[in-house]
Amino acid sequence: MPLMPASVPSARRCSLLVAASLLIAIPTAHAQRVSARDKGRIEAIEQRMAAAEKRYTDALLLVAKADPKGTAEGNAALEDMEDVIDACIGQKGCQVGNLLSTYKRLLKKQADDSAGDAADEAGDTLEADPDHVGPLVADVPEAARAAALLNDHRHAFDEMVEYNPAIQAGIRRWLTDMRPALLTSYENYMNLRAVMWPEWEKRGLPEALLFGIMAKESNGRVHASSRAGAAGLMQFMPATGRRFGLGPDGTGFDTRFDARSAAEASASYMNERMGQLNRNIELALAAYNGGEGRAQRVFNQGGGQGFWTDSIYNQFPGETKDYVPMVIAAAWIFLHPQQYGVEFPKVNAQPATIRLARSTTIYELTICLGSAGTRDGYMRVLRNLNPRYEADGWIPAGTTINATTRIAGLYNRHCVNGPRADLARALITADVNAAIKRPQAASYTGNVAVGDVQAMQAAAPAATAPVAPERPARRPAARSYKVAKGDTLGRIAARFQCEVPALARANGLRAPAYAIKPGQTLKLEGCDR
Known part of the structure; x- marks a missing residue:
């Protein structure tokens, strides 16, 4: 939330700056001919200025954390400085120039911050995931991004594709029944943009095309997968993924689910296809969806004709005929939202990291973060930025996870x-079974009068088999649990009231993945149930 823009100062600030500037030229010698009382007053004024400057600096930190108090505190601090300069102007021997330089410097910093908060934190990196280590391009502010899209390069993508009725039909679908998917895709993409876009930018590919493919393939859901075996944001099949460096790493994590790795691989794949298909985006997209072998064969047989030529178009399956215009349509809207009355959500996606103060899960974080500043909360953002962790898997305290500056503040x-x-901890650890009431068998404890008590002769006991002496109860063996399909270690720990780290140690499971598989037997050591 930016403070009041310094580029539009109030009337008081204008007059204050003008008056102060006229007083800067007072000779220094005059300041030396002041009484001890005046010197004390000048010192008090300087202390007030230092306090106001600190108040302003603290307010900037609150603004960076999306704290609504930051704006009010920052503006109040500037007003304090104005009062101090007023006092200095009326105080004999007070050097207005010294105070004014502080005031102007902070106003300039405020203007710079309003122009773009992200530029001040361009060195931020997402360090939690090993695949994210390294310099990243910080998120471009909305104003700067809009300016970039308005330059001559904006229409480069437009000139690379054919805008025809098939594209118009695709735009119609994105703007009607698929509008929610389009907006969700945009929001997800903006939270991943600092990770994904640099990989396409350095390979000279249009950002709009990256967005269009991602929107059509996964709607920006990192963990998306298909029945055919495609996985991740860009839906790589296992064999194609391996060709471009994707697949299980040393920990068992499939890097097709990693946003940066998927962006790098998809950019390399598209450049390879376009290099073999005469830089034709439509044919490259047809290869992406319908198979590179088919696309290459059709291209070779067609003598260089484009995708929309009937002899080329009709050799692709229906899915590919739908896929190509839908990707281009999403990319077109991405570049021309105002033309179609689309207002994409504003996303505060400045990269940041969080060092966890205590063990938690993404589900628990989603609850305690709330939904301030977003429509659907932060679960999807956290899952997309931290694909190695299951939503209900416990993440140990001290772990650094990827986030945004807004999430870090919350x-x-x-x-x-x-x-x-x-409250979030109580909801996460709630056990449905604890709600089931299991009444104990009724026991009789009262006395009932049945008349006079009369002695009765005891009957001879019936012959019975000798009773074997009671054996001591056998000590129960250590309990175990057989992992079922869909289980995670966090879910099992919650069910049996175990500490995840202790359960992991007992079974030799390594953090942070705590990988388990169906049919595996776990020792339930240290569990209360």
Whole structure:
């Protein structure tokens, strides 16, 4: 939330700056001919200025954390400085120039921040995932991005594709029944843009095309998978993924689910296809969806004709005929939203990292973070930025996870401690079985009068088999559990009331993945149930 723009100062600020500037030229010698009382007053004024400057700096930190108090505090600090300069102007011997330089410097910083917060934090990296280590391009502010799209390069993609009725039909679908999917795709993409776009940019490919493919393939859901075996944001099949460096790594994590790796692989794949298909985007997209072998064969037989030529078009399956215009349509809207009355959501996606103060799950974080500043909360963002962790899998304290500056601010306020953090923990650890009431068998404890008590002769006991002496109860063996399909270690720990780290140690499972598989037998050591 930017502070009041310094580029549009109030009337008071204008007059204050003008008046102060006229007083800067007062000779220094005059300042030396002041009484001890005046010197004390000048010192007090300088202390007030230092306090106001600190107040302003603290306000900037609040703004960076999306704290609504930051704006009010920052503007109040500037007003304090104005009052101090007023006092200095009326105080004999006070050097207005010294105070004014501080005031102007902070106003300039405020203007720079309003122009784009992200530029001040361009060195931020997403470090939690090994695949993300390294310099990343910080998210471009909305104003800068809009300016970039308005330059001559904006229409480069337009000139690379054919805008025809098939594309118009695709745009119609994205803007009607598929509009929610389009907006969700955009929001997901913007949260991943700092990771994905640099890989396409350095390979000279249009950002709009990246967005169009991702929107059509997965709607921006990192963990998307198909029955055919395609996986990840860009839906790589296993064999194609391996060709471009994707697949299980040393920990068992499939890097097709990693946003940066998928962006790098998809950019390399598209460049390879376009190099073999005469830089034709439609044919490259047809290869992406319908198989590179088919696309290459059709291209070779067609003598260089384009995708929309009937003899070329009709050799592709119906799915590919739908896929190509839908990708281009999404890309077209991405570049021309105002033309179609589309207002994409504003996303605060400045990259940041969080060092967890205590063990947690993405589900728990989703609850305690709330939904401030977003439509659907932060679960999808956290899952997309941290694909190695299951939503209900426990992440140990001290782990660094990827986030945004807004999420980091909300985490520090609501998830470390306090009522919302406690509520989130209670909801995450709630056990459905604890709600089931199991009444105990009724026992008789009262006395009932049945008349006079009369002595009766005891009957001879009936012959019975000798009773064997009671054996001591056998000590129960250590319990175990057979992993079922869909189980995670966090879910099992919650069911049997175990600590995840202790359960992992007992079974030799390595953090952070805690990989388990159906049919595996786990020792339930340290569990309360």
